[in-house]
Amino acid sequence: MTWRDGLDILLVALLLYSLWRLLADTRAVNLVRGLLVFLLVWFLAGLLGLRTLSWILGNAATLGAFALVVVFQPELRGLLERLGRGQPRQERWPYLELLRAVRRLAERGHGALIALERRTPLGDFAATGEVLEARLSSRLLETLFFPGTPLHDGGVILREGRVLAAGCVFPLSEKEVDLGTRHRAALGLSEVSDALVIVVSEERGTVRVAEGGRLSPPLDLEALRQILKEEE
Incomplete structure (x- = not known):
């Protein structure tokens, strides 16, 4: 040769x-x-x-x-x-911005549904909402989930540390869970993909994570920080 x-x-x-x-x-x-x-x-x-x-x-x-x-x-x-x-330059995973947004949303009782894309592409679900391709920041997430805004009832998809889309529709899980629609949507998306889905309860202000078709118990901020840091 x-x-x-x-x-x-x-x-x-x-x-x-x-x-x-x-x-x-x-x-x-x-x-x-x-x-x-x-x-x-x-x-x-x-x-x-x-x-x-x-x-x-x-x-x-x-x-x-x-x-x-x-x-x-x-x-x-x-x-x-x-x-x-050409390929865009990848930014550092700003998980602290996400953590700050989740904390403020939980404190104010604003419901939220945030999916972190992993290996399974979530482009089909992003197409059901508004594609943003925006830099991830706590203020942006707080604005998107502010009650009464057009996109607050849908889910947000994060891809490589950026906000890919907002106001997205996720599939609802068929499991019998004594929780609201956001939690069923978080479970549903985790059942059809390997995404990590964070859900903030509007009624209780609790934070849970759905992964692999399972919903975690309520998490404190330190536990959530450890989970998000591992996604870096």
Whole structure:
């Protein structure tokens, strides 16, 4: 192998890695995983001489390619735009701003529902609200959840230390819980994603966290601080 071959392999690897980083913020990331499984099965079918299965998968791939372009047209357009402007500089995780906002909201009895995106993209839920792409600050969160404002009843989604969207609709859990709609929404989102969801009770002023389909007991600020710090 010559140095040109090594350079070729390195550039292809960097290209694939960059594409993965761009797709990781969209719902298409789950599709990519499915495509990899599909291609693996197709390759094994050809390797084992399974002609009928190979023929079916080959035709499905041809039709599927056109369908993907149509279904994921917004994501493809966004991908090209991000390639043009480059990757934004990631900011330090301002968890203390979030903690300060939660404390003030709880003290004032203002209900809140805040989801921290992890590996599972929450872009579909962000689309149900108002996309902000704003710097996270306690004053912004306090304003968004101030009673009577248009977005205060919905959820806020945080992505990489920024406010992605507000006024979002989260799925309600079917579990029998003696709590309000915000708590059911926090549970519901944690059941369909790996998000960490903070919920502030409007009636009691308590703070709970939903994760993995489970709702924590009321937390004090120090316990919440430890949880948020681990997200850094």
